[in-house]
Amino acid sequence: MPIINLSGNSELKKEEYVKELVSKLNAEYVRVYSDYTDRLEIIKEKVSNIGLFSKKTVVDVVDFEKFKASEKKEILSLLILDDVYLILRTQKKIKGISGEEFKLPNVWEEEKWKNLISEMLKEHGLEVKGEIIDFLFENVGPDEFALYNEIKKLKVFEKNLNLDILKDVIHKYTLSKLDDFCFAISEMKEESFRLLKDVVNDYEPIIIVYTLSSHFISLFRIFAYTKKKTSFSWPEISKLSKELKIPSPKVARFLGFKFKGQKFEPVNHLLIYSEEKLKDIIKRLYFIDRSVKSGGTTEVEILNLIKFIKEC
Known part of the structure; x- marks a missing residue:
């Protein structure tokens, strides 16, 4: 089969496309990342070496743009067997290669x-x-x-x-369960261990890891942009929220701001994290994302992350 280029910035649509293709073909699925040391060998072996009674195969290459120029050239010139589908994921379209483009609107549209x-x-x-x-x-x-x-x-x-149901469900899950789970982890609370099982039962693995990654990336942006101090005023939080485009309630909790009537004590994350520690956490989440997408056990991976954050 020809090479298929999935371009654009909608990672969800790319995931759905690949998932549907694998299901439709009842195919073997092989995922290859740009930082695999043997990435080229894996691709060459999978697209050109298939047994007589083997299933169809989908080879899904993530971040193809990060491959070396010589590797890209070699991959694009490969002869692909009829029962093999080679997917190349990129942000920009690959000239001369057919495929699908999945673009998200700009945040202001x-x-x-x-x-x-x-x-x-x-x-x-x-x-x-x-x-x-x-x-x-x-x-x-x-x-x-x-x-x-x-x-x-x-x-x-x-x-x-209806709208009444929506208000109840969206508030309950978006603002409480998953968000609270992320903060329980970043605030290093024992509660994070208890919440883990509930979250794993209620959410797909890819969503959990994505939300955790977004949580710590937001914290890293605040950390890099803000001078460390023990307390912040609401005008400071509001200004920071607008500049970084992070919701003000989230910025407030990251910076340990306590609202009137709030029953729990928020933790000022700037006082308990360093730039290096945040980089290590984000890097670990990248590998957890890869592991989960390749069939790893979500609960075990995140449990190890929680222990790492609490211990380091």
């Missing part, structure tokens, strides 16, 4: 994001209503993985879905 939410609702068999689309955009935001996860959970309500 509200109407395009609402159209995307409408499509997601239809794909999950849910009724498309303007008030539901507006609520999802306002409360979840321009984040394809978060939107996908919230909409998937709404399937249980099907035709009974």
